[in-house]
Amino acid sequence: MPSIPINQMNRGxxxxxxxxxxxxxxxxxxxxxxxxxxxxQTKMRNVQTGKIIENRYRSEDRVELxxxxxxxxxxxxxxxxxxxxxxxxxxxxxxxxATVLGEGKYYLLDGVSAxxxxxxxxxxxxxxxxxxxMTVTECDPxxxxxxxxxxxxxxxxxxxMAVQIPPFINVGDKVKINTEDGRYLERVND
Numbered sequence: 001m002p003s004i005p006i007n008q009m010n011r012g013x014x015x016x017x018x019x020x021x022x023x024x025x026x027x028x029x030x031x032x033x034x035x036x037x038x039x040x041q042t043k044m045r046n047v048q049t050g051k052i053i054e055n056r057y058r059s060e061d062r063v064e065l066x067x068x069x070x071x072x073x074x075x076x077x078x079x080x081x082x083x084x085x086x087x088x089x090x091x092x093x094x095x096x097x098a099t100v101l102g103e104g105k106y107y108l109l110d111g112v113s114a115x116x117x118x119x120x121x122x123x124x125x126x127x128x129x130x131x132x133x134m135t136v137t138e139c140d141p142x143x144x145x146x147x148x149x150x151x152x153x154x155x156x157x158x159x160x161m162a163v164q165i166p167p168f169i170n171v172g173d174k175v176k177i178n179t180e181d182g183r184y185l186e187r188v189n190d
Contacts, residue, residue: 002065006040006057012127014047014066014119017055022047022066024117024124047122050099069118070127075108083108085116096123106161107132107179128179133188134158136173139165152184 009015009025017023023044032038040057057063073085073094082095083105094116098105100123107128108114115127139155152164163177165184174188 003062004065005059006042006061006063007059009040009042009063009065012068012117012125014068014117014124015044016064016066017044021049022119022122022124023053024119026052026125045100045125047100047119047124050097066119068124071116071118073114073116075110075112075114077110078108085114087116088113094118094123096126100125103182104128104179106157106159106182107177108159109134130180131176131178131185133174133176134161136165136169136171136175139169139171140167141170 009028011025011027014022014024023046026043026045029041030038031041038059040059041054042057043052043054045052071094072088074088076084076086076093078084079095081098083098083101085094085096087094096116104126109132112132113129117124117127134157136155137158140153151167153167155163155165155169157163157175157177161182163182163184165175169175169187174190176185176188177183178185
């Protein structure tokens with residue numbers, strides 16, 4: 001596998017770390033402190049164990065890049081601790097462990113399209129769509145003529161995820177949720 005500078009790596013790619021294990025990059029931040037050289041602060045997940053570590057790389061450090069295969073899939077069903085996706089082209093089932101999904105499991109509804117990332121026969125991660133539409137199943141009663149944009153109340157959507165929603169949202173309303181941070185985006189009218 002090719003060895004490349006760390007500053008050419010991005011979120012969603014994989015590398016072989018010093019212990020020989022494959023790690024998927026969750027996030028990378030370029031840090032330029034006031035004193036000292038710049039560095040890359042990375043958060044990585046071990047593909048085998050699911051353990052998340054943080055590591056600091058100097059800008060000139062090189063890492064071994066792992067080829068990542070991205071497959072377009074649709075969520076099908078949950079089987080124990082695994083989530084089963086159906087490959088859009090081959091119709092083969094791909095099982096994604098719950099440890100790989102993390103909080104992403106709260107955005108999975110039947111038929112939701114996602115990209116499954118694989119390397120060396122192992123599932124590295126899942127790229128979800130930017131937002132999903134879900135139905136509110138629990139919340140406090142709505143307030144008539146509540147139009148303030150900075151006031152929120154607690155709500156729960158159909159997958160069991162807690163979300164902060166505006167006061168005019170009621171049980172049964174459909175809302176668009178950002179999959180990156182779980183933030184309410186807008187109400188969706190049928």
